[in-house]
Amino acid sequence: MSHAVRKPGASEQQVVAWLPEEWRARMTEWGEPAFRAQQIFQWIHKQGVLDVEHMSNLSRPLRARLLEHGLRSPLVEEMVRRSADGTRKLLLRLDDGLAIECVMIPRAHLQDLHDEDEEDDEDEGTSEQERAERPVTLCISTQVGCAMGCVFCASGQAGLKRGLGAHEVIAQFLHARRHLDAGERIKNIVFMGMGEPLHHYTETARTIRLLTHPAGAGLSPRRITVSTVGLIRGIQKLGEDFGGKIGLAISLHAPDHATRSSIIPMNESQPLAELVEALRRYPLPKRRRITIEYTLIAGVNDQVAHARRLVQALRGLPIKVNLIPMNPIAASSLRAPEQQAVEAFRRELAQLRVSCSVRATRGDDVDAACGQLALNAPAPGAGSRSLRDQLLSGHGS
């Protein structure tokens, strides 16, 4: 190869997240024909190839130039754990030594996240072969740690270390695809891993554009769900930029402002009533519903009266509620309610004609709760000191 290989800097790695028009501009600058842009984009996003040596229809000088400009995976697969229920967790190491994770979940374990009716509608127009494939949902991370500080969440207690670039978010999808079983296909993406995706709106929006681009993976926007603690401006932008096609899951966790503020510090600056108004304005297509995530915490938000107030607060919104008995975390003494309380809460919602499910635990044997695997992963050279310790003390490797 005629170009010297040099280690790319962080900003140069953005090439993995370039859109076709950005590749076209670069090809013009390099004196390459415009169709090369499409070829490169397809290699990365359709074929999932991040090693330039395998981009066989490109000239050697162009491959060398791509390498020089940092075209390679921004992630190293450090560990893949497979649960008995088919859930797969990937622990991925970033260039700066921090770790993230993404989780692949077979559809059979996801009734609480997807509406069968909606999915049947969405399957219209897909080929027979695509319909025969077994769908997998991929849960991806957008930040290392999280700035929102929710008291029941390990990522929130660890605090924000840094946001991920779109190249690091899309690379989770590209790596996960390599771990599909025969006959499986990633059909749904949920931005529900570590971090608040709307805190990093630009990177999240770019990742969605990459995932849905017809020259790449070509995912339907309706099969993408962004889970947010309720950042109003971000919800508004998402609605404007994608016409309401992107699904919304709101980590609500409380029926009133005071209770919510006690467990989600961010709520203080964004009153619940304003969030509900933003949800009413979200241009959701007919027949689609907003998922309301509600972590049940014993003695905090788990009474039948809370269920009634929740229905009142959200009256008129097309919603389905996903109840999540709290996962215990080391940094808090909060805990899940008894099974009877969970059932009483669910029953009350059902009586008030609100569609509701209780999230089943999945992949317990591979650290099921969001962020557990990455938060417990030792950084290279960190000895027994866990990443979580590093995050808590503010010292990454």
Ligand code: SF4
């Ligand atoms: S629950 Fe979500 S928004 Fe809250 S701290 Fe955890 S990751 Fe962040």
